[in-house]
Amino acid sequence: MPTTALALLNRPSAQAPEHKPGGFAFKLVDPAGQYLSVLDLGVTRGDGIFETISVGDGAPQALEPHLRRFARSAAALGMPEPDLDAWRTAILAVISELDPAPEAWVKTVMTRGIEGDSRPSGWAYASVSGDFTAARTEGIRVVTLDRGYRHDVERTSPWLLTGAKTLSYAVNRSVLREAARRNADDVIFVSSDGYVLEGPTSTVLYRRGDRLLTPGTGLGILEGTTQGSLFELAARRGMRTGFELLTPAELETADAIWLVSSVRHAAPIRELDGTPRPVDAELTTAMNDHLANRVS
Amino acid sequence: MPTTALALLNRPSAQAPEHKPGGFAFKLVDPAGQYLSVLDLGVTRGDGIFETISVGDGAPQALEPHLRRFARSAAALGMPEPDLDAWRTAILAVISELDPAPEAWVKTVMTRGIEGDSRPSGWAYASVSGDFTAARTEGIRVVTLDRGYRHDVERTSPWLLTGAKTLSYAVNRSVLREAARRNADDVIFVSSDGYVLEGPTSTVLYRRGDRLLTPGTGLGILEGTTQGSLFELAARRGMRTGFELLTPAELETADAIWLVSSVRHAAPIRELDGTPRPVDAELTTAMNDHLANRVS
Incomplete structure (x- = not known):
């Protein structure tokens, strides 16, 4: 078969x-x-x-x-x-x-x-x-890299297509090679004016107390379909959800961070720019169970 | 055949x-x-x-x-x-x-x-x-558009691949649609910090008196093979040549401007951002004769 x-x-x-x-x-x-x-x-x-x-x-x-x-x-x-x-x-x-x-x-x-x-x-x-078991349970090592664009470029310069999922992904592949050179598995893009954006093929999610947050849309980043599903899960668990413009320094104070995407699902970040990060194993498992079983 | x-x-x-x-x-x-x-x-x-x-x-x-x-x-x-x-x-x-x-x-x-x-x-x-006769003789209408990147991004963020000729050219096509919406034929990219870069598939050349100039390399733009040939022609005609970091406002004070590329050759700019521009017909003809007859 x-x-x-x-x-x-x-x-x-x-x-x-x-x-x-x-x-x-x-x-x-x-x-x-x-x-x-x-x-x-x-x-x-x-x-x-x-x-x-x-x-x-x-x-x-x-x-x-x-x-x-x-x-x-x-x-x-x-x-x-x-x-x-x-x-x-x-x-x-x-x-x-x-x-x-x-x-x-x-x-x-x-x-x-x-x-x-x-x-x-x-x-x-x-x-x-x-098999994504290792990424989902042990977590991934991530580095932040300059995306080159200001955070508001989708509004000022729509011809740069930052909100569209195009086949022109050579940069999204190139940054993974740069991550490997830095002994990491994946990347979080940062805007040229210093805001957290997204991964090359994923959305950034983070938890602060009982809030599950994401840098959100309208920053020249893609609307995450997986993030949408996980916000539904969070609401069901009584968590608050929201969108927030934030810097890498602010991201570092989060209680837990994930890169979430359609196929790998929720991968907890266990190291960010070389610094170990706490992994929220319970919420990660709940997320991946939810993503494995959703139908719409 | x-x-x-x-x-x-x-x-x-x-x-x-x-x-x-x-x-x-x-x-x-x-x-x-x-x-x-x-x-x-x-x-x-x-x-x-x-x-x-x-x-x-x-x-x-x-x-x-x-x-x-x-x-x-x-x-x-x-x-x-x-x-x-x-x-x-x-x-x-x-x-x-x-x-x-x-x-x-x-x-x-x-x-x-x-x-x-x-x-x-x-x-x-x-x-x-x-047939590129019209572009080469009558000239082209060009608009400047934000490229999104700072002029020094090739040095600070090489993973953005700005100095490489990659297949990820969706933006280079998208800007031509934006140009058409603005009633123009082609585009000059400007860096997010305000410097003239290049066209989506061409190099910018301009004349100031007896000098033939280009924004040059190392700005996250491609080294122009056609520009190289035209600098040889200029030297043979006793012109000086050079590389210069410049703003769109400075470009507007040039005596003549071209977009040059391998196949269309030298296309004089007859209108820049809606303002008519002088065309140097004599030098344009010399450039296109030179490009048509070069062998190396």
Whole structure:
């Protein structure tokens, strides 16, 4: 039975023509095949968008928030509007192809397609997840790195696309190499004017007493779908939640810090810029149980 | 006869294994085909590098400076070192496949390949050029836009990759859409601390009396291969050349301004942020004649 699956969408946007006539929504293909032109703007310019959706026991998690963010990213890039019905169908199809597994994920990608052609390229790729037990229980070592942008750049300079989830992620990969050079596993971006932003593929969450907080949206950072789920859990536990502009020095006074994301879920930070950090094992376990079992 | 050609490299880097055993350097293939996996990090993360090399009457121009910059970009991204002999051979091969044409270009791309596989993907794509007469003679309308980064970010935060030519160019495309909304053709980036940087795919050149100047390197901007050729021309004409940190207000007092790049060559700026600008027709013609006829 397969541990990966791939669906190519025939019409990623209802505003663009089909790739192949026939009206079919998608085609399941061998994930090891080659389906992309070297002229696709997704590769020549990193010009496209994506989402990564976790799958728990065969059910996609936070699917609708992910699809809404996918559509918002498309709008930010001036791309045709994704046909969310077609995407939803393709996502469910690749999931049903997979071996049963407690955890899996689906990545959806829509590129602007070949220059001069009006048809975006689109696919949904599913894979059984790796083992994140160590990151979730023992925690991760994190360094803060300059993101280069001011915290308010999303408002002043929307053309920098900081609020969109684009394929232009070379910097998000580069900072992980810098983290490895500093003997760390992951990164928290800091704005050029000194505010905590987000991880390269995650959201920062921290606890102060009975409050669960995050730097929030509108800082040129992505709205976290996982953070949204964890705020629901916190409210259910009687915790207060909130958004707060803060500096790295202020973050250091938190009782516990996590990087949270769709696939790795909640990874407690056990070391920040070389300094050991307390891990809240009880709340971390509750978070990861909640994330493993959510269905919407 | 074809107006495009494509070569897939079998071993883009001597430090990585071949894609297919056999020791061949590259394979000429139908440019309309599909050769890329949707798992290639070039598309999923914009994780790779490129160069665009102009071809004048069948001869690649400034080939060695382009290849050296290609290798520097690879180093900045921690990628395997490109095998420049293999790339040179593939570049010449795709050029020789093209219809004879006064102007053409070759794009070289090397991606990090499929995650977990150690082999980068590499190809050289050649195409006969479009007609840039209007941009070169009538000039272009340009707006300045915030690049988000301080001018010294390349020194303070090298992980932002500002000096490398990466595939993560979604912002470089986004700013052209913003320019179009402002009724302009192209963009000059300005640093967040107020210095002139570069165009999204070009270098800024300007004339002050008998001096031909550019904002220069080390500002988180790319070293311009075309700018290098034009400084040689300027020296031959008895002009002085130089690098200068300057503000948009200072740029406005220049006698003439150009955006120069490998394929469009020298495009005089006839309007900057909505204000008409003088065009130096004589020097522009000399520049474009020089660029059309250079061979190294």
